[in-house]
Amino acid sequence: MTKPLVAVSTDVRQFENYTWHAAPRQYLEAAVSAAGVTPVLVPSFGERLDLEGLIERVDGVMLTGSKTNVDPALYGLEATEENGPYDRDRDATTIPLIRLAIARGVPLLAICRGLQELNVALGGTLDSEIQEMEGRIDHRAPVSDDQDLRFAIRQKVEIKPGTCLAGVFGAGEIMINSVHRQAVGRLGGRLQVEAVAEDGTVEAVSVIDASAFAVGVQWHPEYWAKSDDNSARIFRAFGEAAAAHAAARGRGRIAAE
Structure with missing residues (x-):
């Protein structure tokens, strides 16, 4: 009996005289501890990868957050220095991977930049620097070197009734953290809004016609997945979906203790 395998997106980074394809530990820790899955990092090599072969071998896809933004050229706008930085190698990998996961019924959890990739992959657009838009609040992290302060749970969102997340949290308000300056602009055609902030900013979406989670x-539920029940719940829901996908394909799972 084996745990579900989950493909995890990577960022391309330059440091220590190397080019790294990497993911932050918090996402991987949450995948292992809260979702109960085995994460597998997918290098951002775009069309050089056999993504169709990959999607046949995994039981879920998890897209991480990042300091980089999706290239605006992918939704019809011009890339500017102010809107960056960008990671076009990641875009070239995650956008087709998202479409394949949905088409093949592989569970998908998209976090922060991942949600934005999901929206763009399904024909939506993004708004940048939303804190400068009339009627919006500042969704960026507080300026601090203390990561716990930056990722503090401090903002309300409203979970819409009858949605996937209503089944995870119940409908109504929950408290979350907020560390973003971009947000969904025009919603992708196959998406529905799952949760909104007090200023109307889209905070969660789901794929309407998806056959899986x-x-x-x-x-950023990954940051507090060990200590905050709401943060853990979404990983548990994703892990259960990945386990169901594995079981349906005859790979089984390790039973929860």
């Missing part, structure tokens, strides 16, 4: 959240 396919949810994106703008906040």
